[in-house]
Amino acid sequence: MVGTVQDITKYKKMEQQLKKSEKKYMEAYERAEFYKDLFAHDITNILQAIISVIDVSESL
DSSP states (O other): OOOOOOOOHHHHHHHHHHHHHHHHHHHHHHHHHHHHHHHHHHHHHHHHHHHHHHHHHHHO
């Protein structure tokens, strides 16, 4: 019977670091998406207010 033993400690550490990095990336991506959506919503509201003012001023 023949067997081999390999130390996988550094591979496990690298795997854990990769998982932490992926988690941080996903959190940052989700935060960026939230702010992008919030910004788009706010801009839409501002533009709608401008359009409303223009419509009212044209009807006078």
